[in-house]
Every structure is written in structure tokens, then in C-alpha cells.
Amino acid sequence: MYMIIVGVGEIGRSLVEIASKGTNDLVVIEENREKAENISREYDLGIYTADAASQDVLLEAGADRADALVATTSDDATNLMVMTLGRELSVPSLVSVVNQSGHSKLFRAQGVNVMEHPEDLVAEHLYNAIQRPKIKDFIPLSGEARVFKATVSTDSSILDTTLEQAKKSRALPEGILIVAIEREGQTLVPSGSTKLEEGDSLTIFAKEFLSGETLSKITG
Numbered sequence: 001m002y003m004i005i006v007g008v009g010e011i012g013r014s015l016v017e018i019a020s021k022g023t024n025d026l027v028v029i030e031e032n033r034e035k036a037e038n039i040s041r042e043y044d045l046g047i048y049t050a051d052a053a054s055q056d057v058l059l060e061a062g063a064d065r066a067d068a069l070v071a072t073t074s075d076d077a078t079n080l081m082v083m084t085l086g087r088e089l090s091v092p093s094l095v096s097v098v099n100q101s102g103h104s105k106l107f108r109a110q111g112v113n114v115m116e117h118p119e120d121l122v123a124e125h126l127y128n129a130i131q132r133p134k135i136k137d138f139i140p141l142s143g144e145a146r147v148f149k150a151t152v153s154t155d156s157s158i159l160d161t162t163l164e165q166a167k168k169s170r171a172l173p174e175g176i177l178i179v180a181i182e183r184e185g186q187t188l189v190p191s192g193s194t195k196l197e198e199g200d201s202l203t204i205f206a207k208e209f210l211s212g213e214t215l216s217k218i219t220g
Contacts, residue, residue: 002024002062002067003019003024003025003026003027003067004029004061004068004070005029006029006070006071006072006078007073007074008028008035009074011072012028012070012073013039016039016045025046026043027046027066029047029048029052029057029061031049031052033049046061048061053081053082053085058085063085063086063089067091067092067093068091068092069082069083069091070095071097072096072097075099076098076099079097080106080107080110082096083107087111087112093113095112095113096112096114097114104116145207146205146206147203148203150201150204152200152202154198156198158171162196163191163194163196166196177207178202178203179205181196181203182200182202182203
């Protein structure tokens, strides 16, 4: 994949690190010369020290043949301009960080896949890790919906029951859906007859906020 990443702050640098491990051709556009030089010394990629909110710069970086354009700067105006130009250049995949609440609609109107105010997401993840230490990989969705991972223990109310039985007995409340089970190195797609075992790692979708008491009953 030919990928252009705009900005190498904390998010952009992390993205470069992850993407460089795959079979990707990476190009970075970073206006700050020091940041640009640092990233170019660490990774095998193309680097442009310039303002990415320019069609000429994007074309020089190869946006007209890119598979993806990602904007990660802390300035939403810059990110939106980059995404708008990317759309005009028909980049297939447009992805951007959105730092301020209320700006997301502007990005989505351009067909952009957005990551909304990442600092808030990190803060919420940390808070939930403190409040509910048994819950892993917490992902907030729209409204109060959440996706998270939890492990079935010996004290779990759903241990040694099938999903169908757990639903009927209300051990699994309404609005809870177990979408995947990791067991002994394999990922299972569960059905109503799937029996839950100790040590199962569950990927759970919850339509509404769950109290600590409810979560404790499910995970033990």
C-alpha cells in the first residue's frame, strides 16, 4: 500500500512505526524540519518538509497514486484542507484525526474516516482501566455503546453455561452481545449452543453503560 502520512507528532510517529512493519510504501509530510529529519533517520520512507495543505505538495508526494492519505496534525483546519485536497485527487482512503468536538461532520462530508478527539479516548480508556481492571481493550462507540474484552473466571455467572442459557437466565443482560471468543489460541464465532469455559477471552458489545456490579457478575 502506498500511504501518505501528514504530521509526525505522537500519533503520526506511532502510525509510521506500525505501518513500517508491513509491506507499505510510506511517505511523510511534516512541516517541522527537526521532526522530519528525526523520522527520516529512523525509518525507510519518503519525506517532504512542507505544508501539506497544498495540492502541489500532495502531488509531489504522490497523492495522485496513493492508496491512503492520513492527516494526524493537531490542527483541524490543516487536516480538513488535506482531506479536501485528497478527495479532489481521488485518493481511495482518507483518514484523519479530529481534535475538536463538533468538527467531525465537516470531515465526514468529505468522505473521511475520522478518529475523534484522541486525547479524550485515551483518557476514557485510562479511567475505565482504573475503575474496571478486568476489562481490556475498551473501545467507546456512539452514545453509551462500548466494545471491550473480558476473561471468564471461576466466579463468573456465565461459566460452564451456553450463551442461550446465559440469555434465558439473564446472566447476560439485555443489550449484551458476545461477538467472539478466544480460546487456546483460536478465535471462535459463538452461537447459542457455545459453552463458555474458564479462561475464555470474550469480545463483548454492550449497547448501554454497564455498572461495575454487572460486569463483575459476568467476568467473575
